[in-house]
Amino acid sequence: MAHALSMIVNGREVNAHVEARTLLVDFLRDHLGLTGTHVGCDTSQCGACVVQINGLSVKACTVLAMQADGADVTTIEGLAEGETLHPMQQAFQDHHGLQCGFCTPGMVMSALDIVRRHPDPSEAQIRDGLKGNFCRCTGYGSIVEAVQAGAKAMR
Amino acid sequence: MYDFAYHRPCSLKDALALLAESPEARPLAGGQTLLPVMKQRLAAPSALVDLSGVPELRGIDLSPQAVTIGALTTHAEIAESAEVTQAIPALSAMAAKIGDQQVRHRGTLGGSIANNDPAADYPAALLGLDAVVVTDRREIAAADFFIDILETALQPGELVVAVRFPIPRTAAYARMDQPASRFALVGVFVGVMQDGGVRVAVTGAGPCVFRQGEMETSLTHSFRPEALAGLDIAAEGLNSDLHGSPEYRAHLIGVLARRAVVACL
Numbered sequence: 001m002a003h004a005l006s007m008i009v010n011g012r013e014v015n016a017h018v019e020a021r022t023l024l025v026d027f028l029r030d031h032l033g034l035t036g037t038h039v040g041c042d043t044s045q046c047g048a049c050v051v052q053i054n055g056l057s058v059k060a061c062t063v064l065a066m067q068a069d070g071a072d073v074t075t076i077e078g079l080a081e082g083e084t085l086h087p088m089q090q091a092f093q094d095h096h097g098l099q100c101g102f103c104t105p106g107m108v109m110s111a112l113d114i115v116r117r118h119p120d121p122s123e124a125q126i127r128d129g130l131k132g133n134f135c136r137c138t139g140y141g142s143i144v145e146a147v148q149a150g151a152k153a154m155r
Numbered sequence: 156m157y158d159f160a161y162h163r164p165c166s167l168k169d170a171l172a173l174l175a176e177s178p179e180a181r182p183l184a185g186g187q188t189l190l191p192v193m194k195q196r197l198a199a200p201s202a203l204v205d206l207s208g209v210p211e212l213r214g215i216d217l218s219p220q221a222v223t224i225g226a227l228t229t230h231a232e233i234a235e236s237a238e239v240t241q242a243i244p245a246l247s248a249m250a251a252k253i254g255d256q257q258v259r260h261r262g263t264l265g266g267s268i269a270n271n272d273p274a275a276d277y278p279a280a281l282l283g284l285d286a287v288v289v290t291d292r293r294e295i296a297a298a299d300f301f302i303d304i305l306e307t308a309l310q311p312g313e314l315v316v317a318v319r320f321p322i323p324r325t326a327a328y329a330r331m332d333q334p335a336s337r338f339a340l341v342g343v344f345v346g347v348m349q350d351g352g353v354r355v356a357v358t359g360a361g362p363c364v365f366r367q368g369e370m371e372t373s374l375t376h377s378f379r380p381e382a383l384a385g386l387d388i389a390a391e392g393l394n395s396d397l398h399g400s401p402e403y404r405a406h407l408i409g410v411l412a413r414r415a416v417v418a419c420l
Contacts, residue, residue: 132255
């Protein structure tokens with residue numbers, strides 16, 4: 001059965017009809033074409049699907065689209081302003097916080113949540129805040145450096 | 156996952172009515188366990204009753220004797236709550252370690268205890284603090300609430316509204332992480348109640364949270380880590396999986412209980 005759904009995605013109002021079982025990540029990718037949010041494990045382990053709902057980072061593979069009805073959702077596509085990358089995105093580029101890039105959208109969205117809670121995060125706070133995000137390339141060292149630099153650029 | 160009917164009621168009364176009229180319906184809190192289980196087709200409810208719009212299930216209330224936390228309060232909200240941290244810092248510290256930050260933004264106290272995973276953290280806090288589960292129709296002591304693996308005293312259609320935690324003299328929780336699942340391999344909660352009674356609650360080790368009576372007796376006599384020396388924790392009946400044998404879990408109960416006592420002092 002289709003349910004009427006309305007939410008703000010990256011500042012724009014979106015209206016749609018979805019099945020109740022539609023996951024938020026599938027709604028973003030398949031209905032809205034916002035494929036920057038990735039599906040890695042689909043079991044709430046890897047964090048490739050992290051987006052923000054009302055400013056809080058969540059795993060979009062473990063949220064129903066209907067649970068975000070009426071909410072304000074931000075995805076990786078909502079960060080840059082035109083051609084100018086968000087400071088956190090720029091920091092990931094500058095500090096080589098990625099290799100293959102598959103985990104990067106989720107890493108950046110989780111990094112913003114770390115900065116929300118800790119504007120000047122310690123390495124321990126960053127590593128704790130990234131516990132729900134897996135990278136299988138970098139070994140995390142350069143990601144931690146990128147988050148530190150991104151946080152500094154955002155202050 | 157299979158499709159289902161979806162409802163988001165705006166009051167506790169409407170939520171209870173929706174659950175009562177459809178025996179195969181399930182309440183949905185944060186969904187951090189239920190949705191993965193449905194994806195695996197281990198559960199296929201006919202309907203989900205999303206409780207996120209029910210105001211009666213929210214809020215943290217601090218009185219001189221107790222902290223009452225609404226069922227829909229997320230782990231992150233408990234971890235960051237000034238009231239909880241002031242009254243029972245062991246509880247906010249526990250919440251801050253559950254899963255990861257993204258899970259903590261969605262997962263709820265009520266959802267966790269209603270699920271009663273054998274390795275969940277909150278059941279140890281409820282049992283270790285002699286907490287009371289307030290439902291839509293009655294109050295249930297923690298000792299009577301957690302029945303067995305994934306089983307509680309909740310009746311079909313009965314909803315947890317809040318949990319009332321008595322404020323202890325002191326309390327601490329020590330756990331051995333299972334880093335892949337981010338559940339506790341074993342966790343031990345030690346609480347010293349206002350009347351001086353000591354409670355030791357163990358999660359992750361058995362099919363369901365349980366109290367360790369011998370430790371409680373020893374610690375009531377002398378609340379020092381040395382009081383636990385020489386106690387032989389039986390491995391019989393404890394969980395066995397690829398992460399640990401019953402003997403290993405029994406050993407961890409002793410280690411973690413000592414750590415929790417030290418943290419209380």
